[in-house]
Amino acid sequence: MTWTDARTRLMLRELLAVVLGLALAGCGGGSSSTKLAPPGAQFTAAGQNVIPITLDHGPPGAAGIFNVPYVSVTLCRPGTSICQTIDHVLLDTGSYGLRIIEARLLDPALGLPLSTAPGGNPAGECGQFFSGYLWGGVRLADVKLGGDTALSLPIQIGGDTDPRFATVPTDCAGLGANLGSVRAFGANGVLGIGVLNEDCGAACVTQAISATYYACSAVTCTASTMPLASQVANPIAALGANNNGALVVLPAVPSGGVSSLGGSLITGIDTQPNNQLTTETVYAADASGNFSTTYRGDTLTASFIDSGSNVLYFTDASLTRCPISTLFYCPPAPITLSAVNTSTVNHASGTVNFTIEAVPWDTNPYSNVIAVSVAAQLAFPGHTRSFDWGLPFFFGRTVAFGIDGRVTARHGAGPFWAW
């Protein structure tokens, strides 16, 4: 098996590292086979519109984490100074909106008010992820990112304790596994800040779409329409300033990987001295947030950049697979590959050279690597049109994204990616 193996190995290696550490302490000696990765670089941008990004082992309860960028987000009851900071929130350019994975993470004193569906009943939501669903209520919070605040923003609370959300609707449960736990999700929350505004968009304004929004009474939850302003939406777009996009800056990761890494999320584009785009090329994205990637002669028209994907995902039958984590690629030595990205909208085009290496834990069960440039085969070999530029794409780059419909001073309106 594949993904599961990678995770199991990861958990195993952590256990072994502890055991080995104890053994070594007892023996008073070291071993060349226990080579550990060094700490990585820390980059911190200057400015009030900066949110630190941390790569570490994740929150308590998460396991087998690597290449996952976390931020801290502060929530306040709207219009008050009653606030709470949630750590280990996944920075995800592949979703839209802020979600807290488990209601127990919130201090009851925070008392976030319920958001309502048309008709006045509390709004429930089925957050859709490829492997399952996050069920819970929609509540309003003032969301602070750096020095700016999104006022009274609808956010989702997984496992909301209001009794009207007690039962997962049947069509929501039909999406897959219940992701409403820190362990299942690998994070305390997810900060969805990609190139689009809402998690549903115009479709939910006019139709009650199955397994999206609900109006929840004391009796049952019923599929509901939801106005744009009431949808769980991209927090950056709702900030009082620096709200037209953002930059993600992560340091380079050397071959062999590192045991830690720090970077910056800088909100706004062309609004402050620290978020000016200079040498970057702007790739206008299509309505799904995609662009085209040409790799080894294949043109993949539904390609995207996803900080929530922990490796690069693409299909290349010529690359050696890992012996244990068989969906991952394990080139005998680090290999530099090349692809051409092209916007199907503004036709901007550029070559990306990227280096991947074998996953460390396949050969070194004691690996402490938390950030490494690795790749895996896509979930749909042979019949996908995607190149998923996951987190390793961000290493050593400034990656900017402009939000749908938001204008920048010098680089037009989103949705776009720039690097």
Added chain:
Amino acid sequence: MNPRVPPGWAAPCTRALMATIARAFMLARLPCLGLALAAIPLMARAELGGRAEPFASGSMVAVSRSVDQRGNYAIRTTLLGSGTRITEYVAVSTRAKADSASSTEPVVFALAWSGPFLPDLKVLLGAHFDSLAAESGTRSRAGQSGITVNQPEVVIRSGGRMRAFAGRAWLPTALPPGFDVHDLD
């Protein structure tokens, strides 16, 4: 293991097969919008490995049908009101029955979906949904973009991200001759 499609099945049986599939698709012409749905709580029954019965999940805006060049299977594409497209691949499959006799009936042997929202996979995958849920329950969402189920009886690929999902599923032992899973699109 279920037997593969019997030898010599394709050519002599094509006409009868197409008639059978056509009948199955006639059923699909039942009212599937608005009040009719609200009044009659139809379940979507065209599930993987099940008969090609009326598909009625959510509001449909378009249904199209086609047959592959050699007449080995039929394709029904349904565009849901949400913008998500579901493609069902239907062929006559020989099913072993408990009394050791066999019967033929149109069976959905493969599925593809794509669009801004996930379809109700519990309905579409039928008995195989549990395999998907079990697999996705074993890993973190953080850091991943797809899920794979590889079992002798079913293969499922599901992936994507918010507002852009896609997936495929097929029954390896029920594929008609000449069908290439790479064509699932």
